[in-house]
Amino acid sequence: MDERRSKIFRVRKGDTIGTDKGILRVDDVIGKEWGSEVRLSTGAKAYLLKPTPVDFTMRGFRRVTQVIYPKDSSLMVTLSGIGYGSRVLESGIGTGFLTAILAHVVGDAGHVYAYEIREEFARVALRNLSMMGLAERVTVKVRDIKQGIDEEGLDAAFLDLPDPWEVLKLLPGSLKPSSPVLVFVPSVNQVIKTLAWLKKGPYVDVRVYENILREYQPVPEALRPQTISVTHTGYIVFARLVRKTEDLPT
Numbered sequence: 001m002d003e004r005r006s007k008i009f010r011v012r013k014g015d016t017i018g019t020d021k022g023i024l025r026v027d028d029v030i031g032k033e034w035g036s037e038v039r040l041s042t043g044a045k046a047y048l049l050k051p052t053p054v055d056f057t058m059r060g061f062r063r064v065t066q067v068i069y070p071k072d073s074s075l076m077v078t079l080s081g082i083g084y085g086s087r088v089l090e091s092g093i094g095t096g097f098l099t100a101i102l103a104h105v106v107g108d109a110g111h112v113y114a115y116e117i118r119e120e121f122a123r124v125a126l127r128n129l130s131m132m133g134l135a136e137r138v139t140v141k142v143r144d145i146k147q148g149i150d151e152e153g154l155d156a157a158f159l160d161l162p163d164p165w166e167v168l169k170l171l172p173g174s175l176k177p178s179s180p181v182l183v184f185v186p187s188v189n190q191v192i193k194t195l196a197w198l199k200k201g202p203y204v205d206v207r208v209y210e211n212i213l214r215e216y217q218p219v220p221e222a223l224r225p226q227t228i229s230v231t232h233t234g235y236i237v238f239a240r241l242v243r244k245t246e247d248l249p250t
């Protein structure tokens with residue numbers, strides 16, 4: 001498959017999709033099973049592939065902010081232990097890359113509560129999520145998360161905003177004790193500041209990760225790393241929220 005020639009499109013009767021290899025008549029696609037081969041106007045072959053969440057985010061989403069790439073969101077989700085039915089906190093929503101993965105993982109029995117300070121970003125993110133049919137699993141609150149978190153008893157928190165340490169002190173009222181907190185920050189300075197705040201408690205099991213991924217060009221005759229790749233994304237800080245001694249029943 002040629003990465004540069006893959007397209008995500010909504011099927012509408014009568015439409016045509018132009019490519020440099022020829023034109024695809026959408027009517028030729030309707031009723032075909034996923035994985036089917038179709039022919040363009042020139043006779044060139046194409047395949048109908050059901051988009052995965054990574055396809056939707058990387059190729060279909062309109063981007064308005066820095067985003068959390070799949071290599072980082074996959075590790076964050078795995079570390080968090082969330083799954084079908086989980087209720088999670090996120091801030092900020094940005095473009096909705098991470099939100100899409102969270103909403104996919106929690107399924108229709110779970111929910112994502114996302115706080116975003118910029119209304120225009122919230123609007124774009126919701127439109128992106130609607131494209132995937134996931135908007136109903138997400139409640140977006142357009143405000144500064146530092147003003148307070150409405151929810152209680154959540155299973156995990158995901159923070160991707162410039163000053164996550166300001167939010168750490170609000171989490172004890174919103175997360176179940178023992179819940180994982182995942183912080184994503186692009187610079188080492190922010191990691192250091194986050195660690196300093198985590199040390200003040202009530203957090204334990206603190207870990208810092210940088211996930212380095214190298215993709216190879218899938219060519220048997222010339223197997224080697226891709227020439228161009230994203231070299232730096234950010235750091236993941238993990239911690240678990242605990243009950244403070246003074247919270248314990250006497």
Ligand SMILES: C[S@@+](CC[C@H](N)C(=O)[O-])C[C@H]1O[C@@H](n2cnc3c(N)ncnc32)[C@H](O)[C@@H]1O
Pocket residue numbers: 065066067068069091092093094095096097098099115116117118121143144145146160161162
């Ligand atoms: C880097 S972007 C998040 C990208 C997102 N994780 C994604 O994968 O698409 C950071 C977002 O945090 C938002 N933000 C910054 N400070 C905030 C605050 N105090 N409360 C809520 N949102 C905030 C910004 O407006 C921005 O949309």
